[in-house]
Amino acid sequence: MAEHFYPLRVAEVVAETDDANSILFEVPEELASAFRFKAGQHLTLRADIGGEEVRRNYSLCVAPDSGELRVTVKRIAGGVFSNWVGDQLRPGDTIDVMTPHGSFTSDFDAGAERRYVGFAGGSGITPVISLIRTALAAEPKSRFTLFYGNRDAGSIIFLEALAALKDRYMGRFELYHFLSDEEGDVDLFNGMLDRETCADAIEHLVDAPQHVTAWFICGPGPMMDAAEAALLDKGVSKDRIHIERFTAGRPSAALAAQMAALQEEAAGQTMSVTLDGRTRRVEFSAGNILDSARDAGLPAPFACKAGVCATCRAKVTRGKVEMAARYGLTDEEIAAGYVLTCQSVPVGEGVAVDYDA
């Protein structure tokens, strides 16, 4: 679908820690259904900062039935958007917000008795707490275990909210903090969530890992790789592991060279692009399908342009494309023919992609 940004008023900006802020948006009645979301999804925000359009994705930290639309933004060193939020954004300001999207989610069922486990690092807690809040409220017989890694106690986002959830859902929510720069009595909880620690946590703190319905992982890249590897080592099947990446790794030199060669070959070729019910012929004029479609005047949606957020997802309905990064897609989506158009180059004439599919 074409991108749909709506100007939303900021109701409040709340400091969660020294370097993380949550933004609560006001959603007018007529937009309530457009902004309905699923636990774990994110919003793309767009603002003019210093004369430049900047877009970023931030995860919703609340449950869908909370009646709130709230995201959490952690400052990163030199981060244009995150520091602008921390320094400049005030209640009453307006930001352009795209309707919620993302596949780091699950379908909850009130009658189900399930087991969920989350691995979160730093601001990676944001979509995970949305899932925790939802799972515990929507499925009264289900349980959630959270392994949460941070530098020190002062940098833990949602420290109190998580403690309150633990009190409220006693026996159904287990919470374990891992701190890299502080030392406590139990060795297991001292240090980063590296592969060995993740393996130990699964071994000692999750009974019957094979019965866990879904494992949710979100945090810094090395932590996510460590948690995933530890789960695969334990024989957990890939389709139960859900990973949400905020940033992409650098592509290998070999991949970059391969994509450059494909781009050169594809230059000037024609593609069909379907968007909002209309199909147009578009020339491959830029380095990828998304930019070529936008060059041709089509409002194809995007946010990260790094293969992470899947905002630019479309289905290949004819021909073949090659994709560089593909973090934002699940294996099922890839098998079904979906691609990230910001990462895709057509191979041969006559490729057709459909943003509506």
Ligand code: FES
């Ligand atoms: S714009 Fe984010 S994956 Fe393409």
